[in-house]
Amino acid sequence: MAHPLEKYLRAGKLPHIWCAGCGHGIVTQAILRAVDELQLDTEKTVVVSGIGCSSRAPGYLHFDTLHTTHGRAIPFATGIKMANPELRVIVVTGDGDAAAIGGNHLIHAARRNIDLTVICFNNTIYGMTSGQYSPVTPGGSFASTAPYGMVEPSFDLCTLVAGAGGTFVARGTTYHARPLTNIIKEAIKHEGFSFVEALSQCPTYYGRRNKLRAPLDMLYWYRDHAVGVSQWEKLTDDEKAGKFPIGVLKKVEHAPEFSRVYSELIARARERSEA
Amino acid sequence: MANEQRLAAMTGNEAVAHALRQIDPDVIAAYPITPQTDIVQYYSQFVSDGLVKTEMVTVESEHSAMSATIGASAAGARAMTATSSQGLALMWEMLHIASGYRLPIVMPVVNRALSGPINIHCDHSDTMGALTTGWIQIYAESAQEAYDNAIQAVRIAEDPRVLLPTMVCDDGFITSHGIENVSLLPDEVVKGFVGEYKPSKFLLNISDPVTVGPLVLPDYYTELKFQQAEAMKAAKQVILEVAEEYAKISGRKYGLFEEYKMDDAERVVVVLSSAAGTAKAVVNQLRAKGEKVGLLKPRVLRPFPAEELVAALSGAKAVAVMDRAETFSTQGGQLFTELRAAFYDAPKRPLMRGYVFGLGGRDTTVREIGKVFEDLRGDLERGSVSEKYTHLDVRV
Numbered sequence: 153m154a155h156p157l158e159k160y161l162r163a164g165k166l167p168h169i170w171c172a173g174c175g176h177g178i179v180t181q182a183i184l185r186a187v188d189e190l191q192l193d194t195e196k197t198v199v200v201s202g203i204g205c206s207s208r209a210p211g212y213l214h215f216d217t218l219h220t221t222h223g224r225a226i227p228f229a230t231g232i233k234m235a236n237p238e239l240r241v242i243v244v245t246g247d248g249d250a251a252a253i254g255g256n257h258l259i260h261a262a263r264r265n266i267d268l269t270v271i272c273f274n275n276t277i278y279g280m281t282s283g284q285y286s287p288v289t290p291g292g293s294f295a296s297t298a299p300y301g302m303v304e305p306s307f308d309l310c311t312l313v314a315g316a317g318g319t320f321v322a323r324g325t326t327y328h329a330r331p332l333t334n335i336i337k338e339a340i341k342h343e344g345f346s347f348v349e350a351l352s353q354c355p356t357y358y359g360r361r362n363k364l365r366a367p368l369d370m371l372y373w374y375r376d377h378a379v380g381v382s383q384w385e386k387l388t389d390d391e392k393a394g395k396f397p398i399g400v401l402k403k404v405e406h407a408p409e410f411s412r413v414y415s416e417l418i419a420r421a422r423e424r425s426e427a
Numbered sequence: 428m429a430n431e432q433r434l435a436a437m438t439g440n441e442a443v444a445h446a447l448r449q450i451d452p453d454v455i456a457a458y459p460i461t462p463q464t465d466i467v468q469y470y471s472q473f474v475s476d477g478l479v480k481t482e483m484v485t486v487e488s489e490h491s492a493m494s495a496t497i498g499a500s501a502a503g504a505r506a507m508t509a510t511s512s513q514g515l516a517l518m519w520e521m522l523h524i525a526s527g528y529r530l531p532i533v534m535p536v537v538n539r540a541l542s543g544p545i546n547i548h549c550d551h552s553d554t555m556g557a558l559t560t561g562w563i564q565i566y567a568e569s570a571q572e573a574y575d576n577a578i579q580a581v582r583i584a585e586d587p588r589v590l591l592p593t594m595v596c597d598d599g600f601i602t603s604h605g606i607e608n609v610s611l612l613p614d615e616v617v618k619g620f621v622g623e624y625k626p627s628k629f630l631l632n633i634s635d636p637v638t639v640g641p642l643v644l645p646d647y648y649t650e651l652k653f654q655q656a657e658a659m660k661a662a663k664q665v666i667l668e669v670a671e672e673y674a675k676i677s678g679r680k681y682g683l684f685e686e687y688k689m690d691d692a693e694r695v696v697v698v699l700s701s702a703a704g705t706a707k708a709v710v711n712q713l714r715a716k717g718e719k720v721g722l723l724k725p726r727v728l729r730p731f732p733a734e735e736l737v738a739a740l741s742g743a744k745a746v747a748v749m750d751r752a753e754t755f756s757t758q759g760g761q762l763f764t765e766l767r768a769a770f771y772d773a774p775k776r777p778l779m780r781g782y783v784f785g786l787g788g789r790d791t792t793v794r795e796i797g798k799v800f801e802d803l804r805g806d807l808e809r810g811s812v813s814e815k816y817t818h819l820d821v822r823v
Contacts, residue, residue, distance in 0.1 A: 203513075203545070219544070219545060221513055221542055221543075221545075222460075222488075222513060222517075223488065252458075252487040252488065253458070253487055253488040253489075255487065278459050280461070281459035281460065281461055281464040282459075282464060282468065284459045284464070284468070284485065285485065287487065296468050296471065297459075297467075297468065297471040297483075297485050298471075298475075299471070299472060299475045299476075300475050
């Protein structure tokens with residue numbers, strides 16, 4: 153019997169390349185469940201990715217997909233959306249892809265409030281190239297380029313995108329798979345720039361260097377440190393220490409969306425030239 | 428006399444990392460990219476373990492890696508980075524800055540095909556695209572050569588007659604990840620060979636303030652580019668001098684290219700890097716049958732040793748030039764077209780044909796190279812080249 157989500161997959165491309173215990177399959181599944189529950193028209197949905205473990209996901213998805221270069225998924229996606237605003241454009245990216253080499257694109261897409269849904273598979277490490285630290289690797293944790301611990305401060309991606317002007321910002325984890333699906337659904341429905349940080353375990357290159365040897369250890373870490381946003385707001389600063397909020401962290405409805413604003417501008421310019 | 432060397436089994440990337448460790452540059456800035464990543468990853472361990480004094484900067488892209496390396500080099504540091512493929516492509520703007528500022532940066536490049544579509548395996552499209560950036564380019568067949576070239580490159584780049592950045596290239600995965608026996612020189616011998624970097628002008632010299640990279644309009648730009656071209660010409664002699672000195676400490680001899688069984692060779696294959704190893708096996712097989720075949724493996728592509736290559740190939744009757752990258756000029760690969768151009772003034776020209784091969788890591792075996800020698804035999808019998816430029820082992 154076929155899996156109900158199999159129709160969204162390129163079966164010939166399977167098995168996937170991800171390591172045993174990797175969280176990226178859970179995030180990919182959350183995306184597909186969201187697509188399925190929203191009954192999105194796959195003919196009008198484009199999935200764009202950059203480079204890295206996360207960015208292999210679209211290769212397995214039976215949509216129109218574009219696998220681009222490192223860090224540049226958002227500019228490619230911007231071009232797609234502007235060329236045909238009718239399309240629903242989902243960007244699949246990772247923390248190295250979106251926050252390091254492509255960081256500039258992330259904040260400018262957020263600033264423009266262009267209607268893209270960016271799902272960042274955040275495993276807090278460069279997994280594809282065997283575990284160098286990224287701009288979101290937590291301080292003090294170990295990486296192949298930080299054998300004695302990460303000394304640089306890291307980005308809080310959700311705060312970054314919210315500060316840059318993104319109108320929908322949310323965080324989920326692979327432990328909270330069902331809420332993650334709901335977050336992604338809401339992000340896709342949102343008109344404007346939506347950003348979902350999906351924390352995803354990398355047992356191979358992050359966990360085993362950071363005393364979280366088994367994938368389950370990492371999932372339990374998410375369970376024990378994530379706090380739902382409504383509960384988060386009731387915590388004192390002391391109670392918040394070492395924990396992080398999940399859920400929808402920012403949502404601004406009816407903010408001017410870039411492709412729409414731009415279409416209106418074209419219409420106004422045409423009217424003037426015809427007048 | 429060669430020094431006491433340590434023979435160790437290691438990958439090309441590990442060998443290059445050890446060369447860098449022995450050079451111990453002041454600054455390394457880098458960003459991970461397959462298949463180069465290991466070099467800098469090994470290096471970061473050396474830094475963390477206190478085996479080197481290098482300041483290591485892990486940046487957010489290759490553009491920044493080269494920018495940081497340039498900044499460090501202009502400040503007076505011996506600065507290095509390493510990359511592959513898209514990383515090199517992203518550095519494009521900065522490659523010209525490094526050479527235009529005359530900064531002797533040494534950069535290992537592990538050759539990998541350029542996107543798109545994405546491919547992580549070996550071909551030379553990355554560095555072939557950088558031939559006009561003003562960088563010296565040196566290619567290695569093996570891990571040993573990659574190690575030796577990295578050490579020599581420091582002396583070549585920093586020679587006051589040269590002062591040009593230098594890429595030392597080896598083949599992605601084939602050389603970078605294949606394990607070979609590598610002879611490592613003692614650390615102190617390498618340190619003695621590369622010496623201390625003493626730039627004549629640098630930003631941190633507060634007693635002699637300079638500005639680097641200010642606006643130059645039509646008044647001086649031409650002269651600066653002329654000087655770069657002259658430096659590239661001078662590099663040829665420096666490369667040979669450094670090789671001679673290196674032979675004294677290592678026992679390993681290098682030139683602008685390697686000639687393999689070329690003495691009476693009538694049919695010759697010209698090919699860079701790891702594929703030359705396969706071609707040597709084919710030459711051995713055919714020589715065993717009494718066939719007059721040989722191999723010429725270019726080592727240095729910038730500066731391009733045109734006169735020397737023409738002289739070396741003057742005895743050949745038919746030559747096949749194999750390029751591991753397309754140019755899309757419709758006239759063949761880069762090495763093929765440059766070598767043909769070099770023969771324009773030669774009194775005697777062999778039959779010459781070009782092949783584009785091994786793209787995106789496609790394996791090129793003794794069978795394919797054997798076919799190339801067969802094609803040359805056909806050309807010789809016919810007295811003309813059947814096809815000027817073709818793709819080897821392609822489905823059409």
